[in-house]
Amino acid sequence: MKRIFGFIAIIFLLGIFACSSSSDDDDGMMPDNDQALIEAQNYFNNTLRPVIVDKCVSCHEGKHNKNDRFNFSVFTNARNSATSMFNQVDAGTMPKDGDKLPQSEIDMFEEFRDLVNKIN
Ligand code: HEC
Incomplete structure (x- = not known):
């Protein structure tokens, strides 16, 4: 069970990084x-x-x-x-x-x- 939470946490963090880096790109392309x-x-x-x-x-x-x-x-x-x-x-x-x-x-x-x- 713990491993599942860890896995979810990693997915969640990856999601945050993906979002923040893509919004940086948007700024750069403004x-x-x-x-x-x-x-x-x-x-x-x-x-x-x-x-x-x-x-x-x-x-x-x-x-x-x-x-x-x-x-x-x-x-x-x-x-x-x-x-x-x-x-x-x-x-x-x-x-x-x-x-x-x-x-x-x-x-x-x-x-x-x-x-x-x-x-x-
Ligand atoms: C007492 C009235 C009056 C005031 C106050 C006035 N205008 Fe005019 N404006 C006119 C009239 C009437 C025309 C039409 C052309 C003419 O009779 O010289 C005109 C034309 C213009 C035009 C040219 C339009 C074109 O392309 O032929 C511009 C740009 C303009 N005014 C800018 C301004 C600005 C900026 C101000 C404020 C700082 C101003 N006017 C204040 C009456 C006025």
Whole structure:
């Protein structure tokens, strides 16, 4: 009887090693793409989005629904327009008819554009 328990214990341990080594493999194979996407999303949510909500959505969200491609408070739309957003705020053409953004905020749009470019 004892030997059976020993045997089961060994099978069990082998199972644990098999699982942990295969999950290591998964980590190793995780495409850089996913990391870059997560980084861009985190940067967007924590840093850039509050600026967009404050300075852009009064015009760009309006009565449009969330799928509107110029509603930049939605990650997908901001991602698709990352370069164009940076160019506009850097040139001072956006916010339209408003003061040019402070350099610290323009830098955030630039950082976001760079993070987005790393995804592809
Ligand atoms: C006062 C209203 C207003 C504000 C505030 C505003 N926008 Fe705009 N934006 C517009 C309008 C209107 C257009 C359409 C093009 C035009 O009339 O210049 C536009 C166009 C754009 C475009 C170009 C779309 C394209 O590809 O043609 C981008 C990018 C953009 N805005 C980014 C921003 C960002 C980023 C902010 C915030 C920092 C912002 N806008 C704030 C009104 C505004």
